Structure formats: C-alpha cells, structure tokens
Amino acid sequence: MNSRRGIVFYIVLAVVSIMGVFILFYHTFSKQLAHSSFYHVNREKLRNYTEVILDSAFNTLQINTRDPNHDLTKRIVTQMRSSSLSNDAFPLEAPLFEANKSALLGGATLDYTLTGRIFDKRTASPTGQKYYSGEGLATFEIILEASLKAGSKELARCARRRQFDIKSVCLVSNYTKRENSYAMTFPLDFALLVRNGLREFKEGYRGQSFNDGQKLVIRDQASIPAGRRGLVYFGRADRNNEDNRVYLNTSDADAQSVAMLPSLSTQKFEISQDEVLKLIPEIDKNGAVKYQGLKGFFNFSVHPVAVAGTAANAKEDEARQVLSVVPGNRKLIPMPAGIKFEGGSDKAYLDSFLRGAVTQRFLYLVHFELEADGAQIGDGSDFYDIPPEGVQDLENSSKFVCFSPEITFYRESSSADPQGLALAQRLVQVEQRTSPPLPLTSDFAEDYLLHDGQAMQKAEVTNTFDDAPRFYGRDSSPLGDLNMTGSEGFRPFGHYALFSARYLHAWELEKHGVYDKENGILNLRGITSVELDHVSLDPPPGKNFITVRGSGALLAPAGFTINCGIKREDPNRDLCILFSRRGNIRVVTSERIEASLMAFNDSNSGSISPSRAFDVLGAIGVDQLYLNRFPTTPSRVEFDPRLRTDSDANEVFAINMSPWIRYDDINFAKE
Amino acid sequence: MTSILPKNKFKHGFSLIEVLIGMVIMSVALFSYFLINQASSSQSMDAYYEFLGQTLGNETIEFCQGMGHAWAVKYMEKPDLFPLNEWHGVLDRSIFSKTSYFRECDSFERIVNMSKVTGGGDGILITVGIRVKSGNKVRAWMSRSQLEFATVVMEKPAR
Numbered sequence: 148m149n150s151r152r153g154i155v156f157y158i159v160l161a162v163v164s165i166m167g168v169f170i171l172f173y174h175t176f177s178k179q180l181a182h183s184s185f186y187h188v189n190r191e192k193l194r195n196y197t198e199v200i201l202d203s204a205f206n207t208l209q210i211n212t213r214d215p216n217h218d219l220t221k222r223i224v225t226q227m228r229s230s231s232l233s234n235d236a237f238p239l240e241a242p243l244f245e246a247n248k249s250a251l252l253g254g255a256t257l258d259y260t261l262t263g264r265i266f267d268k269r270t271a272s273p274t275g276q277k278y279y280s281g282e283g284l285a286t287f288e289i290i291l292e293a294s295l296k297a298g299s300k301e302l303a304r305c306a307r308r309r310q311f312d313i314k315s316v317c318l319v320s321n322y323t324k325r326e327n328s329y330a331m332t333f334p335l336d337f338a339l340l341v342r343n344g345l346r347e348f349k350e351g352y353r354g355q356s357f358n359d360g361q362k363l364v365i366r367d368q369a370s371i372p373a374g375r376r377g378l379v380y381f382g383r384a385d386r387n388n389e390d391n392r393v394y395l396n397t398s399d400a401d402a403q404s405v406a407m408l409p410s411l412s413t414q415k416f417e418i419s420q421d422e423v424l425k426l427i428p429e430i431d432k433n434g435a436v437k438y439q440g441l442k443g444f445f446n447f448s449v450h451p452v453a454v455a456g457t458a459a460n461a462k463e464d465e466a467r468q469v470l471s472v473v474p475g476n477r478k479l480i481p482m483p484a485g486i487k488f489e490g491g492s493d494k495a496y497l498d499s500f501l502r503g504a505v506t507q508r509f510l511y512l513v514h515f516e517l518e519a520d521g522a523q524i525g526d527g528s529d530f531y532d533i534p535p536e537g538v539q540d541l542e543n544s545s546k547f548v549c550f551s552p553e554i555t556f557y558r559e560s561s562s563a564d565p566q567g568l569a570l571a572q573r574l575v576q577v578e579q580r581t582s583p584p585l586p587l588t589s590d591f592a593e594d595y596l597l598h599d600g601q602a603m604q605k606a607e608v609t610n611t612f613d614d615a616p617r618f619y620g621r622d623s624s625p626l627g628d629l630n631m632t633g634s635e636g637f638r639p640f641g642h643y644a645l646f647s648a649r650y651l652h653a654w655e656l657e658k659h660g661v662y663d664k665e666n667g668i669l670n671l672r673g674i675t676s677v678e679l680d681h682v683s684l685d686p687p688p689g690k691n692f693i694t695v696r697g698s699g700a701l702l703a704p705a706g707f708t709i710n711c712g713i714k715r716e717d718p719n720r721d722l723c724i725l726f727s728r729r730g731n732i733r734v735v736t737s738e739r740i741e742a743s744l745m746a747f748n749d750s751n752s753g754s755i756s757p758s759r760a761f762d763v764l765g766a767i768g769v770d771q772l773y774l775n776r777f778p779t780t781p782s783r784v785e786f787d788p789r790l791r792t793d794s795d796a797n798e799v800f801a802i803n804m805s806p807w808i809r810y811d812d813i814n815f816a817k818e
Numbered sequence: 819m820t821s822i823l824p825k826n827k828f829k830h831g832f833s834l835i836e837v838l839i840g841m842v843i844m845s846v847a848l849f850s851y852f853l854i855n856q857a858s859s860s861q862s863m864d865a866y867y868e869f870l871g872q873t874l875g876n877e878t879i880e881f882c883q884g885m886g887h888a889w890a891v892k893y894m895e896k897p898d899l900f901p902l903n904e905w906h907g908v909l910d911r912s913i914f915s916k917t918s919y920f921r922e923c924d925s926f927e928r929i930v931n932m933s934k935v936t937g938g939g940d941g942i943l944i945t946v947g948i949r950v951k952s953g954n955k956v957r958a959w960m961s962r963s964q965l966e967f968a969t970v971v972m973e974k975p976a977r
Contacts, residue, residue, distance in 0.1 A: 155840040163847040170851045170858075177858035177865075184865035188872045188965075195879060195969050202972045206939040209975040242938025243970055250935075250943055251968040660976055670976050696976075806974065 189302040190815055193295045196244075196257055197813070201309050203241035204261055204289050205804070212802040213672060213697045214720045215318075224800045226265035227315045228281040236262035236290055255302070259293035265313070272642050276622045279317045279330040281800060282645060286809060287313040304816040312805040316645050316673045318698055318722055319790055319799035329619040331640050331674075332700070332724065334745055334768035336616070337378045338365050338500065338786035339486070342629055342637065343751050344381025347771045348393045352473055354508070354593075357485045358396040358453075362777040366785040367490035368500060374793045376500040377766055377786030378616065379488070382629045384503045385615040387594055387608060392504035394593040395484035398453040404484070407492045408449045408509050409601040411585065418443040418581060423517060426577050427545050427570075430517075439530050440522035443515060445549065445587055449603070450510040452481040452591055462514045465548050466589045470510070472556040481508070481591070485774040487781070494598040497612065501597065504611040508593040511603070513586070517545035549574055551588040632749035639747060639768075640674060640702060640726055647673035647699070647803045653680035661701070667692070669713070671699030671723060673803040678704055681730060686711035691738050698722040698801045706730020706746070712738025722789065722799055723765075727753060734761045741765065743790065757782055766790050863959035867922070871948040871960070874908050874926055875967040878946045881913050882932075887973040890942040894932050905929045907951065925956040940973040 211219045219239075226234040239261045244251070270283040287310065294304040320330040334340050341347065348357050368376040384393040397404040423443035424431050431438060450463055457464070471478045490496060519541040523530035533541065550556070552571040557564070571588070578587045585605055594608040595601055601608075618626045621634065621641040631637055643649065648659060656662035661675050667687025682703040684693055692712030698721060701707075706727045715721035723742035725732060732744050734757040743765035746753030753770040755761075760780040765787050792798060878900075882890060894902070900911040909916055909924045929947040934940065946967040950957040 153836065155836045156843075159840040159843050163844065166847065166851055170854050174854050174858040177861040181861040181865040184869045184872075188868060191872060191876055192967070195876075195967065198883070199970045199972075203938060203941075203970070206972050206975050210939060240938070243935065243941050243972060246937030247935050247941075247943050247970055250945070251970065253966050253968065 193303040200241040200244045203243040204239045215799045224281045233266045234264045236264040239263045256296045262290045287311045307813045310810040314803040316801045323793045328623040335790040339379045340768040342382040342770045345383040360482045361781050362485045362774045364487045364781045364783045369490045371788040373499040375788045380502040387504040387611045394506045394508040396453045397451040397509045398483035399451040400455040407599045409603040416445040437527045442518040448512045453483045469556045492599045497598045501612045503615045507597045511592045513549040513589045649676045651677045669695045671697040673801040674700045676702040681705040683708045695721045695723040700724035702726045704728040708733040713740045713742045715741045731756045864961045867960045871965045875946045875948040879969045925954045941970040
C-alpha cells in the first residue's frame, strides 16, 4: 500500500479550490447583477427624459405650425414640395424640457440633438389625382440622440425615432403655378365669383336680377397690388354679345357710374332738306308744298339708365318710358345696378380684377329737331319767308325722339301707334342712306365696357376685359363648362383624403376642439367637414363675434347660419373659409365677418342668404347670388389680399399633425 | 512468517501536524469566502431593491404620463389616490391592487410632487422620490438612501 502522508493537503486544496470557483462565480454574478441594475436605472431615466424631449418637440411643432408664416411650417412645406421622398432633417426645439431641465435631471447632464424631417410623402390622391405642390400626406419623423452623464462619465446613451402622420393642405395657392392645374381653394382668387352668373342674369327678364337696386358693394381694391386683387367673374359671361354678357345699369345716384358713360364724338348731326322731307313727308303735304332752306338735326346725348328722381327733361323721360316696355306690354323701369365696384373707374384698375364681359347700360338718346328759321315756302316757282308762327308750328310738329322700329314698344303696340312706327321705319332708311357716325335711334346701349374714357362709336363694341378665367377639375383637366357637376366637375375642396376630419356632426366640432361655443373660439387647422348637420355659429355670452384661431376651412354641406361676427385673432396668421356643398349660407348679422363664404353645389343653386346687410372681409363665391333676396341696405365685400398670391412665399398652408404616434423606437448604445 | 504490524503502524494515516496545517488553510480560505460572499450578497440585494425601487418610481411616472395633463391638473386640486408632498407607504396608498406588487414593496415609501410649468406649452412637472421606510431591514441592503424620478406631463395643444 502507498503512504497516506501529505494527502490532507491535497484534500484541503481541492476543497478550497472548488469552493473558490463557486464563490467566484457567485461574486461575478452578483457584480453583473449590480451593474445591470445600475444601467437599467440609468436607461429608464434616460428614456423618461427623452420622452419629455419628444413630447415637448411635438407640442412645439403643433403650436408653431398653426402659424402659416412660422419657420417650422415653411420648412415642412418646403420638404413637402420637394421631389425627394427622404429629406434632410432640420433642427427642432424642446422648450418645455429646456425650461425644466435642472428640475428634471437632478444634477446629471443630458446632451442631445433633436431634429425632424418629412419622408414617405404621398402627393397624389388614392385615385391618382395629383395634389397641388406642397400638399399631401406624409410621415413626420422626430429624431433624437441623447446621452446622460454624471460629470464626464456617460451613464447611458440612446437614439430615438418617433413618427407621426401629417397632412399638408394649401389654403392659398400661387395662381401663377396653377394656370393649368387644379388647387382645392381656387375660388379664393375671386372677391366675387358667381358660377352661374350669366344664367342668373338671364333668368326672368334679362338683366333684371342684377339690376334691381344696389345690393352688393365690392370695396375699393386700389390699395392692393394689382396682381393680388380679388377677381370678379360672372360665370360664362365671356363674350361681349347680347347672349354672353352681363350688364350693369348706370345710375344718376352714383357719380362713379355717371363718370363711366362714353363720350360722344358729336352731339349734333345735320341732314339735308331732302332727307328731312323723306323722313317727315307730312311737312310738304306729299309734294304739294315746296320748301327751301329747311334743316334737320339729330341731337345725341348719353344719360344714366336709372334715375333716382324725375327725368331731366321730357325727351329723356319719353325715351326711358318707351324703351322700358318689355314683352307682355309691361314696363320695366331701369333700377340702379345690384353690384357696385368701388374705387377708380379707369380701365387699368377695372382690368386688374374684372374678368369676362361685364358691360354698362346707359340711355343713348337721339331726338330730331327741324330748323325752319330762315327757310322759305312756295309752290315751286315763288318762295317767301315762313312767318314766325309758321316756323314755330313747323318746328314743334317736327321734333321727336328717335326710336328703332325693332324696339319692343312697337312690336307689342304697333297698332296703337302706327304713325310712330312708320316714322321709325323711315328713320332706319335715313340712317342707311346717310351713313352717320352715330346710330340715329335711341336705345339702352349695353355693349360698352364698364370703364370711363370710352368714345361712343357706331360699330358694336365686342372686346371684353381680360380673358375669362379657366377652371379645372380635380384631375387638372380643364372644365369645358363651368356648370359641370359631379366629382370631376367644378369642385372646390375636392381632395377628401387631405381633410383633417370628415363625417362629423355639428356637435362633434366641440368634441374635437374645433368650435368652443362657450368662449366663442373657432380653432381651425386644415379642412374639417361636417357632412351630417347644418352648422350654426352663435355669439358667445357677452360678445357679438366669434374669434378665429388658426387657418383652415370649415365645410358644412348642409349649410351654415352665421348669427354673429367672425373675427380673426391674428389677421396675419388666421384664415377662415366657410364652404357649403349642398346648402346655403344664411347670414343673420351685420357684424363684420372676417371669413370667405362659399356655396357651390351640384344643383347650381348654392348661395348666400342674408337677412341683414353683411360685411365680409374675404371672398364670396356662389352658384347664384339671388340679389332679390338681399336686404335693401347694400352688403359689402372687402377682398382680403392674403387670399390671392403670385408667389410661393405668400402661400398659406395648414399643417395637420396627428397626435397619434405612428412608430416609435429606442436604441440604447452598448455601455 | 514475518509480522508486518509493528513496522507499518506509524507509516499509514495522517499526522497531527498535517491535519492542523490543513485546518489553518481551510479556515483562512473559508473566512475569505465568507467575506466575498457577504459582499456579493450585499451587491445582489442592493441591485434587487434598487430595481424594485426604480420600478415603483417609474410606475408613478408612467401612470401620471398615461393619465395626461388634464387629469394631473385636476389631481393637483384634489389628490385622492396618493397624497402630494408627503412621504407615504407605497402599498399604503398603492396605485393598483396590492396583490399586483411584490411583498417587499411594502418596505418602501414614496413622495410625489406636482407643479405647473410653462415654456413652449403648458405642463405639469412631476417628481417622485422613493426610499426605504425607516427601521426597515432593507435599508441595510440599499446603498443609495433615495431614488429620484421626474417627468413633465404636457398639455395637448389645442387644434
């Protein structure tokens, strides 16, 4: 057998070694656990802090993008406009975190970089119709890299990304960029757009609907640069002929209107004795009597077609009475124009905003006078001076107001005045023979454009103001007819995917924070559509107006009732558009409405229905005006120059960020 | 036949010196192991309770964030779930059902402060302190006397 001496050492060493290994394992494990716990605590702290930074950044975005002029809004719009799907990130701020940094960090330091960018844009509708440049749906990504430190020691470091859905809607678009394309708010170019202007003009007795007393005044736009003035267009009144133009009556109660009357090249036109005798054969008793030295004069003058009081003289009155006869033997005495354009009456000014064929209507008066003073009468061989009584008799019996045989008065009452009709027919023959520089018959002339400085001419005036505006469907194809209905017809706010909210009930406006009824605040951001109800805007307690905060459009297909004024909190920031697609906009207040009112529908009957004279600062767009429903006190429209722009810098966009997080991740760096 | 007993009697087995030296080595080793073990246990327990404390603090932070600004504003006026600005046992005024907590959570107490802050929007600054109750044995394990947590619950901006 072997000796056992010294074996104890081996046993002890073995036991000590085995125990040592186990103890070492346990110690290492404990140490790792302590480290893990330490890092976990720091990571959680960092996660909390970055959460605050991200929330603060999002809030800042939400608050600042309410202002279309804010740098953040501009940056987002620029990235929306770019063709690149992935854009460079730009710096963001987290002011609420910065303001409370020391309280949050409790002695630690946090270094971070915070940026944001647009990516993954969708710039066409689900049906492939391209949105206006800068409009679309996209994802906004907030990128954060942060490092938590204690002194110089880095405790934890992470990178975070958080993404939100974003909608960008153009409320005021650069009109030079969409000369051949569609933008949702195209009617804002117009201080007044009457889509069915020509049809409304022709309804009932032609022209009466627009000339039944002054009802609507478009305020002076002279202070606005020419390129930003609100246009005026009466739909399809595009050519200066009787079927395609709209006329507005001149009135003696309106100095501006009187100033526009064309000037005459001559006020008198002489015809020979032969022509006089052919015109008035009764004078020579069918050749039985001969004259020498008889002269005939046509006297021309222009007058406002509508007179507030009595006519200046009998001839003017007679002309107005005769020419006022309309079919059915009715008389339609001209009233002042329903629409007045304040400001200058020169062509350059009116050219800057008036589109299509808008003409003025005035009384062109021609009356004939015989001059027998110095004339002689005889039997053909002997002549002697006509005695004064004879001269007077002759002159008195031979003066008359000249009318065309084509006027309604003769067509309706030819049997009542056969002599007058015969005279008118002879007058036409004289006119044909003498080729006068001016027409020889009185008329309500209506082919002269609505500006001063025109010289009356015989030839019909055919030129119009500027070309008629062009309109486009949602797919940017030109509309052949302004009255085209349906989804591919005349359709403002046609890109539904860009709406912030749809299918709301009116009461849900409060729920969604759009309309604070109690405080009278309309929070607008993008396009909100109330499909299911009529919307009433009521005055809050103690105030007679609602305050608009933000930029956007409120759509209520069933219509609006405006019971109080609407005031923008910040005129440079806020913009309000009220649009109805089926109903009308009822205005039950005379307080100032700082909003654009639009009512267009597929029945071509959208309108504003005021029970009091309204005062709008914005734009008006309707299918028909129905001026006969307007109160007698004229309503006023002052165009807001922010609504029309020829530069990208002045475009107005509404950015709508979804509060819901679309994607969120966090990556911790290895310690 | 030759007897072998008397001669081999002292040649086999352990000598006293051998055993004594073995015992000394063993005791030195065991003492060292004991010290190491104690340190390891202390680290483990510290990590465990710090983790627990951190979980309790984060729970309050997450809860307040989840409830939102409007809730926090109202809560400042009428705190009912847990008191503000005073230390209280975590399980004495637990946010959720007591059964959803480890039993050791009862060793901790908490203080919650809420204050309104502004700057780029409005918010409520919430700070939470977590510590072991005085006289509790857990205090022996935790290296840090108190854990601090803070967040800002922000007001959702109006549209």
